[in-house]
Amino acid sequence: MNxxxxxPLIEQVSAVLSEMLGEDFxxxxxxxxxxxxxxxxxxxGRLIRERGEAKAYEAAAGAMADEYAMRKKRMAERQKxxxxxxxxxxxAAGQRKVTHPLGTVSRTSGRLSLRIMDEAxxxxxxxxxxxxxxxxxxxxxxxxGEAIPGAELVRGEDGVTVRVK
Numbered sequence: 001m002n003x004x005x006x007x008p009l010i011e012q013v014s015a016v017l018s019e020m021l022g023e024d025f026x027x028x029x030x031x032x033x034x035x036x037x038x039x040x041x042x043x044x045g046r047l048i049r050e051r052g053e054a055k056a057y058e059a060a061a062g063a064m065a066d067e068y069a070m071r072k073k074r075m076a077e078r079q080k081x082x083x084x085x086x087x088x089x090x091x092a093a094g095q096r097k098v099t100h101p102l103g104t105v106s107r108t109s110g111r112l113s114l115r116i117m118d119e120a121x122x123x124x125x126x127x128x129x130x131x132x133x134x135x136x137x138x139x140x141x142x143x144x145g146e147a148i149p150g151a152e153l154v155r156g157e158d159g160v161t162v163r164v165k
Contacts, residue, residue: 005043013037
């Protein structure tokens with residue numbers, strides 16, 4: 001994201017201010033002076049507003065996605081209901097096929113599918129066993145100083161917290 005900030009100027013002024021304030025460093029004085037010499041506070045304000053807008057757009061997009069997902073589900077259920085009604089019409093007429101100017105409707109036989117009633121009763125040679133790393137246990141072991149081959153702890157990118165008053 002282009003902030004139109006003169007980052008080198010902000011770095012330069014910040015370094016001079018920090019050196020000038022030394023042990024008497026006061027955050028309020030630092031930021032007031034930096035604000036007078038650079039556009040850092042204007043940039044921060046604009047970015048806080050833009051972040052809030054992005055958060056609102058994200059929520060709105062999520063709500064729209066949920067709404068469309070529900071609509072998609074309703075339309076899929078409607079298609080099934082219509083197919084069932086078409087089948088009932090064919091059954092009532094005693095026919096398996098009808099040609100109509102808008103399309104041909106044919107009755108099809110149901111497909112075989114598998115239903116497992118009790119997984120415990122399935123013979124072991126007909127099962128698949130999968131393994132996956134226990135991430136929580138691995139992390140705990142590494143944090144305790146244990147070396148785990150094939151795993152390491154990595155630090156993510158530093159973040160930013162924004163509390164809007």
